[in-house]
Amino acid sequence: MILLVAVAGGLLSGLLRAQFGKRKYSPFPLRLTWVVLGAFAAQWVIFTLPVTRSFLPETVIRWIFVLSQFALLLFGWANRKYPGFWPLTIGLFLNFLVISLNGGLMPITPETVQWLRPDAAEGSWQVGERLGYGKDIVLPRGETILWFLSDQFRSFSRFSYRVAFSPGDVLIAIGAFWLLWASGGSAQKATLQEKNHEPDQPRTSE
């Protein structure tokens, strides 16, 4: 949720920034975009597509999840020169780290699951098991490696739509906002000039 808010907010503010600066909203020429599409497609198959998510072995799902995140890390690294990609990549790395060290799924404590859905039926989830068909595994804090990187943060309880998120998610949100905001301003001019080795001043013939 916070990530989608960051994307929407970053895009809106970037468009407004371009509008007020009388510039075009100019996206950065990202590299390896096909990697993102492939990683997302893989996660869609293992987490969303009903036919595959329920029949694929748990081990295969965990491996595909970890490998897809590694692919996203490569994308982040390939585009690190653009604004926002450092927090994006570091945030993803933190998620990747805690997921990899805890068996290939994002740990979430039983207390947080209960907080998310206090009306959950008895036996609908179990400690040590994957939470439904999602990316999470219910693990007590004491059994979680690097628990502080897991989904430990909670949204405000007064909202009916409760969410839990990790420190990595916060960094990803910051990075996504920054990147989309920067695309609406002159910040990318310097980056593009550096990338294309363009001179600051037009050359004059001697």
Add this chain to the structure above:
Amino acid sequence: MKKLSSSNVRVVTFVLTIVLFVLGSGAPEAGGGVIMRSLAIFGF
């Protein structure tokens, strides 16, 4: 007109790439409520 259309395609592709990156980043709620949808499978 053609140039404008091409520019729009670039913007849409760029935003879509960032959205897909964010969705694949491991956040449980990034995909529109993965936890909620997972729990809903069990009937509540």
